[in-house]
Amino acid sequence: MKKSLLLLPGPVPVAQPVLEAMAWPMINHRGAEFAEILARLERLMKPLFGTTADVLFLGSSGTGGLEAAVTNLFDPGDRLLSVPVGVFGKRLATIATTYGCEVEMLETPLGAAADPRALAARLAADPERRIKGVLLTHNETSTGVQNEMSALAEAVRAHGALTVVDSVSGLGASRFEMDAWGFDVVVTASQKALAAPPGIAMVAASERAWAAMERAKIARYYFDLPLAREFARKGQTPWTPPISVFYAVAVALDRYHALGLEEQFTRHATYARAIRAAFEALGFTIFSRPDAHSVTVVAAEPPPGVDASALLKLLRETYGVVLSGGQGELTGKIVRFGTMGDVAANDILGAIGAIELALADLGSAPRFGAGVAAASGELSARVAAGAR
Ligand code: PMP
Numbered sequence: 001m002k003k004s005l006l007l008l009p010g011p012v013p014v015a016q017p018v019l020e021a022m023a024w025p026m027i028n029h030r031g032a033e034f035a036e037i038l039a040r041l042e043r044l045m046k047p048l049f050g051t052t053a054d055v056l057f058l059g060s061s062g063t064g065g066l067e068a069a070v071t072n073l074f075d076p077g078d079r080l081l082s083v084p085v086g087v088f089g090k091r092l093a094t095i096a097t098t099y100g101c102e103v104e105m106l107e108t109p110l111g112a113a114a115d116p117r118a119l120a121a122r123l124a125a126d127p128e129r130r131i132k133g134v135l136l137t138h139n140e141t142s143t144g145v146q147n148e149m150s151a152l153a154e155a156v157r158a159h160g161a162l163t164v165v166d167s168v169s170g171l172g173a174s175r176f177e178m179d180a181w182g183f184d185v186v187v188t189a190s191q192k193a194l195a196a197p198p199g200i201a202m203v204a205a206s207e208r209a210w211a212a213m214e215r216a217k218i219a220r221y222y223f224d225l226p227l228a229r230e231f232a233r234k235g236q237t238p239w240t241p242p243i244s245v246f247y248a249v250a251v252a253l254d255r256y257h258a259l260g261l262e263e264q265f266t267r268h269a270t271y272a273r274a275i276r277a278a279f280e281a282l283g284f285t286i287f288s289r290p291d292a293h294s295v296t297v298v299a300a301e302p303p304p305g306v307d308a309s310a311l312l313k314l315l316r317e318t319y320g321v322v323l324s325g326g327q328g329e330l331t332g333k334i335v336r337f338g339t340m341g342d343v344a345a346n347d348i349l350g351a352i353g354a355i356e357l358a359l360a361d362l363g364s365a366p367r368f369g370a371g372v373a374a375a376s377g378e379l380s381a382r383v384a385a386g387a388r
C-alpha cells in the first residue's frame with residue numbers, strides 16, 4: 001500500500017501498537033477477560049466525558065450512538081429544538097425526524113458557533129415546556145467550528161429540556177465537563193481524538209436521561225441503552241462486540257493518558273493554531289469565525305483562483321497528503337485539515353510544505369516557505385521535544 005499522510009478529521013492515523021492490538025486472539029465476550037477490558041475502557045473514558053456516570057460502548061460508528069440517544073430518549077411527536085452549525089448537526093435532526101419527532105431548527109450562519117443568547121431566548125419563549133429536547137453539536141466537523149458548550153448548557157438550564165450532544169469529533173481534544181455543565185446524553189466515537197480505529201461509539205447519560213429512557217416508547221432493539229447498561233454492569237455488551245476494536249481502543253486510551261488530558265488539549269489546540277497560521281500565510285481564508293475555531297479540524301477556502309477539488313486531488317495523488325473537502329453546500333469550496341490521531345508536528349509541517357508545492361503546481365505562486373514558517377512559529381517547541 002502506498003504510504004500517505006492521512007490528515008482527515010476522521011478516521012485518523014492510528015499508532016502501530018494500537019493497530020497491532022487488533023491482531024490479538026479472540027476471547028469469550030462473556031468471560032472475565034472481556035469484562036476487564038470493558039471496565040478499563042470505562043474507567044479511562046470517564047475523565048474525557050467529565051462524568052461519573054456509566055459510559056456505554058456500542059458496536060457501531062458514531063451515528064449509531066446518536067441514533068441510540070434519540071430513540072432511547074424521545075417519543076414520536078416529541079418536540080425537539082435542533083441547533084445545527086453544519087452538516088452533522090443537521091444529520092442529528094434528521095435522525096430525530098426519521099423517528100417521528102417534530103424538530104424545529106435554530107439556524108446559525110455557516111462558520112459561526114451557536115449563539116447561547118439565541119438559544120436561551122428561544123427556550124424562554126416556551127414557558128409551557130413543550131420543547132422536550134435540545135440537539136447540540138460540540139464540534140462541527142463540516143465547518144471546523146467548535147461550540148462553547150458551557151455557555152450552551154447554561155442557556156438550556158433554566159428551561160430544563162433534555163440535551164443530546166454530538167461530540168463525535170470533539171471529545172478528548174478539549175475539555176468537556178458533562179456532569180458539571182449538566183448535559184444529559186453525550187456521544188463520541190473511537191476513530192477521532194482517541195486515535196483508534198472506527199467501530200465503537202461511546203455514550204454517557206445523566207440520571208435524568210436514564211429516567212426518560214425508561215419511559216420512552218420509540219421502537220428500539222439493537223441500540224437499547226437500558227439493556228446495554230444492564231449488560232455493562234455484568235461486564236458485557238448485549239450483542240457480540242467488535243472485540244478487536246475494543247483491544248485497540250484500550251491501547252489507544254493508555255497512550256492518550258500517558259500524555260495526559262491537559263497535554264492532549266494543548267497538542268490539538270497548538271496543531272490547529274499552526275495550521276490556521278500556515279493557511280493564512282498562504283492566502284487561504286479560514287472558514288470558521290475567529291471566536292469559533294475548532295481544535296480538531298481547520299476548514300479553509302483556498303486562495304482566489306485555486307480550485308479546492310483540484311488542490312485536494314493533487315495533494316493526494318502527487319504528494320501523498322490526504323485532506324478532506326467540503327460537505328453539503330461547501331462541496332468544492334473548502335479544504336479541511338484534521339489534527340486528530342497519531343499525528344506528529346513534523347507531519348503537519350510536511351503536509352504544509354506539500355500544500356505550498358501543490359499551490360505552485362496550480363499556478364498560484366505561493367511565497368515558498370511562508371506556510372511552513374508560520375506553522376513552525378506555533379509548533380517549534382513540539383518539534384524540538386519530538387512530542388506528538
Ligand atoms: N458527528 C460528527 C460531528 C462527526 O464528525 C461525524 C463523523 N465525521 C459523525 C457525527 C458521524 O460519525 P460516524 O461516521 O462515526 O458515524
